[in-house]
Amino acid sequence: MSQQLRRTMPLLPISIVMQLTELTARQIRYYEDHDLINPARTDGNRRMFSLIDVDTLLEIKDFLEQGINMAGIKKIFEMKNQPLIAEKKAQMTDKELRSFLRVEMQQAGRMQKASLRQGDLSRFYH
Known part of the structure; x- marks a missing residue:
């Protein structure tokens, strides 16, 4: 199994992601609403996050700490993609x-x- 495939597999529930990123569930949902992350959903509609999602959330958190607003963060991610x-x-x-x-x-x-x-x-x- 390739490293990229492993990093994209949805493995982590929101509770674990909250602990890893020190973000609240509301913050994580807010970033999802703004299409900065797209976690997978289970049959019961629970969010499951990949390692790439966690990396993205940590990157967003770093940008916010540097004083970049949401519009700037969206622009950065658009440019990266x-x-x-x-x-x-x-x-x-x-x-x-x-x-x-x-x-x-x-x-x-x-x-x-x-x-x-x-x-x-x-x-x-x-």
Whole structure:
């Protein structure tokens, strides 16, 4: 069995996930409502979480502790799930490129790291 398959298997009930992540059940359901995680459901409609779900919840928790709001977290996850720019078949519009670069610069600032493009682009965003 491959490691990726093991990590995607729904094994953990919400009570265990609450202990592992130190999140409340309400918080976990809230992140599910915002489509940041998608736990599997049993025949009795109980949520069962994979190790990837737990990793995602811990990542969300870290982002919140860094001061990133839910809209920012959603944008980060959207960007992570999109193919790389170089792999895109269609060209990005000017608006998409500006949005991508703005988010990249904001993330770099929040993590107290300099973006590679930050020096070149800082004159465009005040």
